[in-house]
Amino acid sequence: MNKNIILSLVLIFSFSNVKTQxxxxxxxxxxxxxxxxxxxMKNNQDKELTKEYLDEYVKLFVDYKLKVFNALELNxxxxxxxxxxxxxxxxxxxxxxxxxxxxxxxxxxxxxxRMKFDINASHILFRIEENSxxxxxxxxxxxxxxxxxxxDNGELSFQEAVKQYSDxxxxxxxxxxxxxxxxxxxxxxxxxxxxIGSVSNIVKTKxxxxxxxVNDKRPSFGQxxxxxxxxxxxxxxxxxxxxxxxxxxxxVYNKLIEGEEFSTLADxxxxxxxxxxxxxxxxxxxxxKMAKEFEDASFSLKNIDEFTKPFKTDFGWHIVIxxxxxxxxxxxETKEEISRKINKGSRSLLSEHALLKKLKNDYxxxxxxxxxxxxxxxxxxxxxxxxxxxxxxxxxxxxSIWDNLELFTLDGISYTQKNFKDFIVENQEVGLNFDMLxxxxxxxxxxxxxxxxxxxxxxxxxxxxxEFRDGILLFDLTSKKVWNRAIEDTIGLQKFYxxxxxxxxxxxxxxxxxxxxxxxxxxLKLKRLLKKNEEDKIDEILNEINKKNPLSVxxxxxxxxxxxxxxVDKVEWKKGIYVVDSEGETAVLVEVLDxxxxxxxxxxxxxxxxxxxYQNYLEEKWLDELRNKYSVTINNDVLYSLLK
Numbered sequence: 293m294n295k296n297i298i299l300s301l302v303l304i305f306s307f308s309n310v311k312t313q314x315x316x317x318x319x320x321x322x323x324x325x326x327x328x329x330x331x332x333m334k335n336n337q338d339k340e341l342t343k344e345y346l347d348e349y350v351k352l353f354v355d356y357k358l359k360v361f362n363a364l365e366l367n368x369x370x371x372x373x374x375x376x377x378x379x380x381x382x383x384x385x386x387x388x389x390x391x392x393x394x395x396x397x398x399x400x401x402x403x404x405x406r407m408k409f410d411i412n413a414s415h416i417l418f419r420i421e422e423n424s425x426x427x428x429x430x431x432x433x434x435x436x437x438x439x440x441x442x443x444d445n446g447e448l449s450f451q452e453a454v455k456q457y458s459d460x461x462x463x464x465x466x467x468x469x470x471x472x473x474x475x476x477x478x479x480x481x482x483x484x485x486x487x488i489g490s491v492s493n494i495v496k497t498k499x500x501x502x503x504x505x506v507n508d509k510r511p512s513f514g515q516x517x518x519x520x521x522x523x524x525x526x527x528x529x530x531x532x533x534x535x536x537x538x539x540x541x542x543x544v545y546n547k548l549i550e551g552e553e554f555s556t557l558a559d560x561x562x563x564x565x566x567x568x569x570x571x572x573x574x575x576x577x578x579x580x581k582m583a584k585e586f587e588d589a590s591f592s593l594k595n596i597d598e599f600t601k602p603f604k605t606d607f608g609w610h611i612v613i614x615x616x617x618x619x620x621x622x623x624x625e626t627k628e629e630i631s632r633k634i635n636k637g638s639r640s641l642l643s644e645h646a647l648l649k650k651l652k653n654d655y656x657x658x659x660x661x662x663x664x665x666x667x668x669x670x671x672x673x674x675x676x677x678x679x680x681x682x683x684x685x686x687x688x689x690x691x692s693i694w695d696n697l698e699l700f701t702l703d704g705i706s707y708t709q710k711n712f713k714d715f716i717v718e719n720q721e722v723g724l725n726f727d728m729l730x731x732x733x734x735x736x737x738x739x740x741x742x743x744x745x746x747x748x749x750x751x752x753x754x755x756x757x758x759e760f761r762d763g764i765l766l767f768d769l770t771s772k773k774v775w776n777r778a779i780e781d782t783i784g785l786q787k788f789y790x791x792x793x794x795x796x797x798x799x800x801x802x803x804x805x806x807x808x809x810x811x812x813x814x815x816l817k818l819k820r821l822l823k824k825n826e827e828d829k830i831d832e833i834l835n836e837i838n839k840k841n842p843l844s845v846x847x848x849x850x851x852x853x854x855x856x857x858x859x860v861d862k863v864e865w866k867k868g869i870y871v872v873d874s875e876g877e878t879a880v881l882v883e884v885l886d887x888x889x890x891x892x893x894x895x896x897x898x899x900x901x902x903x904x905x906y907q908n909y910l911e912e913k914w915l916d917e918l919r920n921k922y923s924v925t926i927n928n929d930v931l932y933s934l935l936k
Contacts, residue, residue, distance in 0.1 A: 313325040313927075313930050314927060314930065315327075315328045315926070315927050315930045315931055316328070316350075316354070316924065316925060316926045316927060316931075317923075317924075317925045318354070318357050318358070318361065318922055318923070318924050318925075319361065319922040319923050319924075320923075321361075323357070325930055325933075328353065329934070330755075331353065332349060332934070335349070341934065341935060342935075343932065343935060346931060346932065346934065346935070350926060350931065354924055354926075355915055355918075356766075358915065358918040358919065358922055358924075359766050359769060359770070359915075359918065360762050360765060360766065361918075361922060362769060362918055363762075363765035363766065363768070363769045364765070366769070368765050368768055368769060369761070369765060371768075374764060374765070374768065377764055378760065378761055378764055381757070381760045381764075382743075382757060382760075385753065385756055385757060385760065386743050386746055386753070387635055387640065388635060389742075389746050389750060389753060390644060390647055390739055390742060390743065391635075391640065391643035391644060391646075391647055392643055392646035392647040392649075392650055394646075395642070395643050395646035395647075396631070396634065396643045399634055399639050399642065399643060400623075400627060400630050400631060400634065401623070403472045403473065403630050403633070403634065403639075404472075404623050404626060404627075404630060406471065406472035406480070406484050407471055407472045407512060407620055407626070407630075408511065408512055408620060409471070409484075409509050409510065409511060409512055410469040410470065410471050410509070410510050410511075410512055410513060410579060411469065411470055411471070411483050411484060411506060411508070411509055412466075412467075412468060412469045412470075412506070412507040412508040412509070412510075413466075413467055413470070413483050413486075413504050413505060413506050413507060414450065414451075414454065414464065414465040414466045414467065414504070414505045414507060415458075415460075415465055415467060415479075415502045415503060415504045415505070416436075416439065416450075416453055416454055416457055416458040416465060416502065416503040417458050417459045417460040417465075417499060417500055417501075417502055418432040418433075418435055418436045418439075418457070418458075418459060418500050418501040418502070419432070419459035419460070419499060419500040420432055420499070420500040420501070423722050423723075424723075426723075432500060432501055433494070433501055435457070436494045436501040436502075436503060437494065439453050439457050439503065440491070440493075440494060440503055443491055443503070444491070450465075450491060450503075450505045451464060451465075453503070459500070466507070468580075468584060469508075469510070469513075469579050469580075470483075470579065470580055471512060471578070471579060471580070472484075473633050473637060474579075474580045476497045476498065476499075476638055477637065477638040477639050477642070478495055478496060478497055478638075479495055479497050479502060479504070482495040482502075482504050483504050483506060486504060486505075486506045487506065488506050488507070488508060488509055489505075489506065489507075490505070490506060491503055491504065491505045492504040492505075492506075512578075512619065512620050513578065513579055513591050514578065514617060514618050514619040514620055515576045515577060515578045515617065515618050516576070516577065516578075516590050516591060516593070516614060516616070516617045517573075517574070517575070517576050517614075517615045517616040517617070518573075518574055518590045518593070518612045518613060518614055518615055519554060519555065519558060519567070519570075519571055519572035519573045519574065519612070519613050519615055520558070520562070520564070520567065520572050520574065520586075520610050520611065520612045520613075521541070521544055521554070521557060521558045521561060521562045521572055521610065521611045522562050522563055522564045522572075522607065522608050522609065522610050523537045523540050523541050523561075523562075523563050523608050523609045524537070524563045524564075524607065524608040525537055525604075525607070525608040525609070536842055537608065537609055538602070538609060539841070539842060540561070540609075540842050540843055541602040541609040541610075541611065542602060543841060543842075543843045544557055544561055544611065544843070545601065545602050545611055548599060548611065554571065554572065554597075554599065554613045555571030555572065556571075558571050558572030559571060559572075560808065560846065561843065561846070563608070572613075573615065576618075577590075579591070583605045583606060583607065585603055585604065585605045586603075586605050586610060586612070589603050589610070589612050590612050590614070593612070593613075593614035594614075595614065596614055596615065596616065597613060597614065597615075598613070598614050599611055599612060599613040599614070600612045600613075644739070647739075647742075648735055648738055648739070651738045651739070651741075651742050652702075652738060655702050655703040655738070655741065655742075656701070656702075656703065656704070657700060657701070657702050657734075657738065658700060658701050659699065659700040660697075660698045660699055660700060660701075662697075663699055663700065666694070666697055666699060666709055667699075667726075667730060669692065669694055669709065670709050670712060670713065671726060673689055673690040673691075673692055673713070674688070674689055674690075674716070674726070675688040675689075676726070679716070679720060679725075679726065680722075680725070681722060682720040682721050682722045682724075684716065684717055684720055685717065686717055689713050689716070689717065692709070694709060695708060695709045695710040695713070696708050696709070696710060697709050699711070699712060700734065702737060702738060702741055703741065705741075707737055711733075711737075712730065712733050715729070715733045715736070716729055716733075719732065719733075719736075770911070773910065773911075773914050774907050774910045774911045774914065775907060777910060778903050778906045778907040778910055779903060784906070785895075785902060785903065785906055786895065788902065788905070788906045788909060789895050789902050792905070793892055795905075796892065796893040796898055796901070796902065797890065797891070797892055797893060798853075798888070798890060798891050798892070798893055799853055799854070799890055800853075800854075800865070800887070800888065800889060800890055801851045801852060801853050801887075801888040802851070802852050802860060802865050802884055802886070802887050802888065803849075803850075803851050803852075803884075803885045803886040803887075803888060804849070804850070804852060804857075804860050804882055804883060804884050804885060805830070805847065805848075805849045805882070805883040805885065806847070806848050806849070806857065806859055806860070806880065806881075806882055806883075807845050807846070807847055807880065807881040807882075807883070808845065808846040808847075808878055808879075808880050809844065809845050809878060809879045809880070809881065810841065810843060810844050810845075810877070810878060811877055811878070811879065812879055814837060814844050814845060814879075815871065815879040815881055817837060818833070818837060818845060818881060819869060819871070819881060821833045821836065821837070822869055822881075822883060823869070830847070834847055851888065859872045859880050859882050860882055862882075863882045863884065864884075865884065865887050866884060866887065867884050867885065867886065867887070868883075868884055869881065869882075869883050869884075870882045870883075870884070
């Protein structure tokens, strides 16, 4: 089972430190009514509260608690891998709290206003490699200045500059249309702040320096909901394969022109089977979310139920039909989504900077008046050449009698030269000089201190962290006790299968071939060839019929239970060939090859199902052991008071 699923399930259980009425006691640990109620309300928002439901929920809650108790008893919370994983989640959960809320509101509004428009821009990239030296970086910056001046003075057109200087000249530097969050923030900001036809000032991103020319600005296209029919092109397809796929998509297109339902054709022919079963339907999407050819075709459709001509992408040939379209929603409607995108992207750093300013004020950050002299003293104790290359080790930093001297205070706590020296060793990077490292040390200290206060300041954060803690513990313990054991214990699995073999039985089935024909003439020819077929020459028959039209006959073969296939259900379960009426112009022929009597399912046939059942058995057995091990007392008077 996926760990994220377990963690999400565990999220229904949150804990309050407020001690109120005791609703239950588990092995001496009191569970408050408030703690229980918090979890209940999270999982019961739309459900009527009844005695039956309370009884059912109490059982789930107790089982959950018993597993947590067991995990703690086994000291799984002391495991290094657990501690490291929880720390990772702690950092993730802390991010929303380590932002300046007022500033974030400004970022949300800015992003929303930008999302109202799509920008078309081209750029010149002066690439900076990750480990570029300061000399190489400065060379690229000066080159960007030189090119910018040439463009501004009319010595060079932007397109000429792309060809001569850009380290990325794909599509002549044109990036197509994009909107907020499609580009890194600094690039996006420059593009939105540059007039149409103008070239931006030099912009720095993690990729290097950029010059951006804005070609167009249009109202947002919003989002579309489409369905598609696709025929795949194999990688490195031959001319013959390309021609064959094109013939198939053209045949389907002609059927659409003749009035056949798009969803029916998608279900029957599309090779994107994940969408075919839904009539080819795709989720809502906006610009820059699909291949350019697919996006252009989708947004070119103006009217509902309008469909494209066949077109090609790197994935194959497609036909797209428009199901619906919508414009950008209101700020209120989109605010939550924008907030999530801010938290994930580079904008979060801006909010972090605003927070740092606030924290320094709140916690009375104060640098020692001798800080500059003390920084010079630290420098004298460092091998600066090694620092530039991020190669410092502890032995390269000389100890000093002044190591305990203060650099700054935060909330009355003193941070010393030694603290900074330790930080340098752990956080040095190529390209980070001494002063940059000092600034990073100050920022890190402020954020780390605020993070240490989050559990005190925000009860919801503490509850959420506890939920993740228990989720990780439960996942690790359940893996050992149930999931991995069921997979690895082959002897136990075999024994479980044998003891429960009565539950694994095939009902009567039929082995059959199903042929979907484009018309009655094709069906008659197929029927004639099948009757002549004394040996298994199905491939030869299909090749013969599909010689001119690869869609003349669609073939599938399997063992079917009653209800698996509507065509098989219509024929007599007896060896023979049967013609079945079907929708539209197509005709279906079912060839019954064999009727299979009721029989036991072999373990090899249903191993996944048996493993799942074995896991359920092991989990219930484990819970029985825990129920016998730990005492549980329920205060029913308190419990049922929730019904009043």
